[in-house]
Amino acid sequence: MLLERIYDNDLAQASYVIGCQATGEGVVVDARRDIGVYHDIAQANGLRIVAVAETHVHADYLSGTRELAAATGAGMYVSGEGGPDWLYAFEAEQLQDGQHIQVGNIVLTAVHTPGHTPEHLSFLVADGAFADEAGYLLSGDFVFCGDLGRPDLLDEAAGGSDTRFEGARQMYASLRDRFLTLPDHVQVFPAHGAGSACGKALGALPSTTVGYERRHAWWGPYLAAADEQGFIDELLEGQPDAPAYFGRMKRQNLAGPAIIGARGPLPRVGQGDLAAALAAGEATFVDTRDQGQVHAGTVDGALNLPADKGLATYGAWAIDPERSTSAVVLLADGPEAAQQMWDHLIRVGIDDVAGYTTTIEGLPQHKPQLVAPGDVAAFEKALLLDVRATGEHEAGNVPGSEQLHGGRVLWNLDRLPGEGTIVTYCQSGVRSSVVASTLRHEGYEVVELEGSYSAWAAEHAG
Structure with missing residues (x-):
């Protein structure tokens, strides 16, 4: 069995490729929208992607499930749990608790683990060529390394009212009845790492085990003492602020993100054309340098989204595609850098990128005060x-x-x-x-x- 983690440092998000090398079939879980990395892994390992699945309706990035399925012909698997408000609007296999995805000798079993969200699934993974029992858990935003998925995002970003209390109770029950019933040796692979706003104290390790979390995670003593209220109070205390764009991600992921399809290389925009587009309000200039360089002088009206400090995250702070009417033009060293920046932006639904320029010379400028x-x-x-x-x-x-x-x-x-x-x-x-x-x-x-x-x-x- 192949299990490969693909980690996006920008959004602190992990997706997974699991492959049966005996049959040459693979499944991708929690894919992002720039799907080239999955094609590369599949090709390098002689796999054909036959299934794409996701653990829940994501809030911090736009899902690549539909994008990857459209490119490969793979079947799509999403949660069918959580009630009518949490059913996906696009056509996909809706999994109930206990149902399976079979990929060659590998079996992924859906485990309904509500708490972070009502419909949340985790996936137990069994390598049938090696053992009948599951040895791995893709925990999504349920259990992280040293922490748990926050249950208040529906209040923070999706227009809910006091849903965090029920979410916290569901999280307690999911830990007690699902997670802690698993053997200690089961390896846990979460969907986020340190820096994600989907929890308050996520560890930076790529994986953990059921046994390690049982013994050392902050929530262990509350479960051992059956102290549900103490657990709820601690879980809800001090959760980080959620960016407003999380609400858009929830809506678009439920409806089904738009499929971009094959993207050609971004063109280099001439300074004269760019100056005219900026003057007409038809372009938004994104200065991707650090703030020190920007403070020395930047383009009038430019957005400062540092390329090496979280372009997707800050892009989603500064650009609302639901109301923006102008295309983005990026400051980049060249076509490869520009393409990588575009990859980051489409992860949060900023698709309308018209091109790039390598210099701010010849454009109207100002020096921030x-x-x-x-x-x-x-x-x-x-x-x-x-x-x-x-x-x-x-x-x-x-x-x-x-x-x-x-x-x-x-x-x-x-x-x-x-x-x-x-x-x-x-x-x-x-x-x-x-x-x-x-x-x-x-x-x-x-x-x-x-x-x-x-x-x-x-x-x-x-």
Whole structure:
């Protein structure tokens, strides 16, 4: 049996290719939309992808299930659990608890594990050529290394009301009745790692075991003592802020993400054509450099989405494809880099990328304004905006600031002043630059706190 993990550091997301080498058949679980990696793995291992499955309706990225199935002819398998509100709208095999996916000698058994979401499935994997019993669990967003999937996303991002309490109760029952009934030796492969907003303290390890989590995970003592309320309180305490785009991901994944099909190489856009498109509002320029370079000068109205710091994540903060009317043009070193950036953007549904340019020369430019930490208190402003998470703000902040998570700003413009200057900051300046550029693109006057909170705190230490 082949089991290969494909990890996206940008979104802290894992998908899996499982193959039966005896029959040359494979299944992909929790695929992303840029599907070339799965073709490459299949070709390298002599596999034909015959099935594509997903553990649940994802919130943090757009599923590649339909994309991969359309390209390979594979059958699609999704959850049929969770009630009518959680049934997928596109045609696929809807799995109930205990049903199987057979791929050569390999059997994936659906296990309904609600808690993170009502319809959530995990997959027990048995290698029939080696043993009859399952030795592996693809746990999706149910059990992570050292943590659990958060049960509050339906409240945070999908318009639910107090669903987190029922979700937490379901998580407790899923652990008690499903996970802890498995043998200790079963290896657990989750769908996310450290940095994901789908939990609050995910470990960075790629896998764990049932036995290790039973003995060492924070939730173990609560289950051992049958302390359901203590478990619920701890699980719900301190969950990170969810970006607003999670709601769009839920809606699109339930409906079925659009199939892109084969994508040709991105064209290089001439500076004259690009300048005209920017002037006409027909293009959105994305400056992919770090904030230090951007602060030295960037294109008027550009979005700063650093290519090496989470392009998909920050892209989804700054661009709402459901209301945007202009195509993206990327600043890239060349066609290969541009194509890789496009791969990241389509993972969150930002498909309309018109091309790239290698320079900002010849385009209208400005230099973003900064305010020094020592001057920010006296600086004339309408709002001092902390774009970090709630927990970061509560741990320490610049006096007089208001907190609004950077991934929610574009969807909460009514909370911002209609006139005057907004001063933004985060921890180090990366998120602040993303949000500041987003607000400038929307027509706001924005100044950034130089060095952000780290610089301010260092200046005011002691």
